[in-house]
Amino acid sequence: MPSSTTTALSRQPLKKVLEGVTDPRDRRGVRHPLVSVLCLAVTGILAGCRSLTAIWEHAADLEPADLEALGLETGRALPSESTIRRVLKDLDPAGLDARLTSWFFTRTGAIAGRRVIAVDGKTMRGARTGDNPAPHLLAAPGRASGVVVGQRRVSDKSNEIPALPDLLAPMDLDGALITADAMHTQRSTAQWIISRGAHYVLTVKNNQPGLKRALEKLPWKDVPAVSSVDTGHGRRVRRTVQAVEAPARVDFPGAAQAIRIRRTRTVKGRKHVEVVHLICSLPMDQAQPEAVASWARGHWTIENRLHWVRDVVFDEDRHQLRTGNGPQIMAALRNLAISLIRLAHGATAPIAATTRAMARRPRRAIDLITQPIT
Numbered sequence: 001m002p003s004s005t006t007t008a009l010s011r012q013p014l015k016k017v018l019e020g021v022t023d024p025r026d027r028r029g030v031r032h033p034l035v036s037v038l039c040l041a042v043t044g045i046l047a048g049c050r051s052l053t054a055i056w057e058h059a060a061d062l063e064p065a066d067l068e069a070l071g072l073e074t075g076r077a078l079p080s081e082s083t084i085r086r087v088l089k090d091l092d093p094a095g096l097d098a099r100l101t102s103w104f105f106t107r108t109g110a111i112a113g114r115r116v117i118a119v120d121g122k123t124m125r126g127a128r129t130g131d132n133p134a135p136h137l138l139a140a141p142g143r144a145s146g147v148v149v150g151q152r153r154v155s156d157k158s159n160e161i162p163a164l165p166d167l168l169a170p171m172d173l174d175g176a177l178i179t180a181d182a183m184h185t186q187r188s189t190a191q192w193i194i195s196r197g198a199h200y201v202l203t204v205k206n207n208q209p210g211l212k213r214a215l216e217k218l219p220w221k222d223v224p225a226v227s228s229v230d231t232g233h234g235r236r237v238r239r240t241v242q243a244v245e246a247p248a249r250v251d252f253p254g255a256a257q258a259i260r261i262r263r264t265r266t267v268k269g270r271k272h273v274e275v276v277h278l279i280c281s282l283p284m285d286q287a288q289p290e291a292v293a294s295w296a297r298g299h300w301t302i303e304n305r306l307h308w309v310r311d312v313v314f315d316e317d318r319h320q321l322r323t324g325n326g327p328q329i330m331a332a333l334r335n336l337a338i339s340l341i342r343l344a345h346g347a348t349a350p351i352a353a354t355t356r357a358m359a360r361r362p363r364r365a366i367d368l369i370t371q372p373i374t
Contacts, residue, residue, distance in 0.1 A: 024090040036071040046365035048355035056081040089324035108142030116143035148335035173198035179299040243289035254281035
């Protein structure tokens with residue numbers, strides 16, 4: 001269960017939460033509170049701003065009452081574009097993520113009574129500089145609400161596998177379900193998830209050849225199947241789901257059931273068949289095959305629900321803030337804006353249309369930041 005501290009924090013307005021972020025600047029010469037600079041940035045992103053210049057221009061068009069609501073003194077010059085850039089570049093990503101994780105975690109919602117958290121990574125291609133690789137960020141969106149509850153940068157000399165425990169460690173995972181792609185189908189990862197009182201649904205591919213062979217050899221022809229059909233956008237997709245209790249020869253920590261999903265996609269009369277195997281730590285009496293398949297299918301939509309939004313709506317891959325912690329902080333603020341919109345308008349809210357509406361009526365964005373979200 002979430003702690004009383006976390007629950008109390010979740011009831012506060014975002015502006016109050018951001019007041020707890022440590023200011024990296026020397027106190028001498030600070031003209032604008034850190035929380036006000038962050039709120040200006042978030043307000044601009046909520047209005048669809050794609051660059052720091054656009055954020056500053058949007059701030060310059062705000063009414064005095066709007067600026068005052070964000071903690072800026074009437075009559076004082078706004079933070080310049082270079083000030084906003086410098087502050088975001090020097091800000092500690094871990095400190096910002098910790099505050100946002102605590103605020104968002106109790107808002108992740110539940111699917112069939114269970115909190116479902118997906119883990120997936122994205123490379124910020126536009127932030128590559130010289131010999132320095134583009135930052136790769138691992139994010140954790142909650143499936144029910146679409147809220148991003150955490151983000152962590154993957155070490156340039158490593159990969160996502162050791163970053164997953166670091167990303168999820170601050171969260172209360174008791175009873176939660178973690179979904180991840182095949183890279184994370186690792187014995188150590190499964191053991192860590194179970195040790196935290198959580199469960200997993202993991203995709204099995206060629207990086208685990210022994211486990212993949214064991215799943216393929218199960219007597220699927222004797223296992224009952226459940227089918228569903230989706231149509232739309234000129235295509236027809238039939239999904240056939242089968243599940244069986246994991247036998248002893250499926251040697252994987254915590255494995256309780258194995259699932260096979262056969263997807264037959266028909267587009268303009270041409271069929272494409274794909275077979276996917278999953279492993280799940282929840283027994284069948286706690287997770288029916290249809291539920292497991294739904295969790296897996298939901299994980300596969302992260303690309304559209306988060307990464308695509310950041311790239312297309314906010315043009316992330318062409319953003320020019322490349323130094324210091326700037327790229328990671330901007331990604332966190334975009335996640336924050338997406339999450340705020342979904343909390344206020346629902347998990348399926350159209351992000352692009354909502355940002356355009358907030359550009360026309362900035363007070364809506366300011367209210368999201370300064371007022372509690374119920």
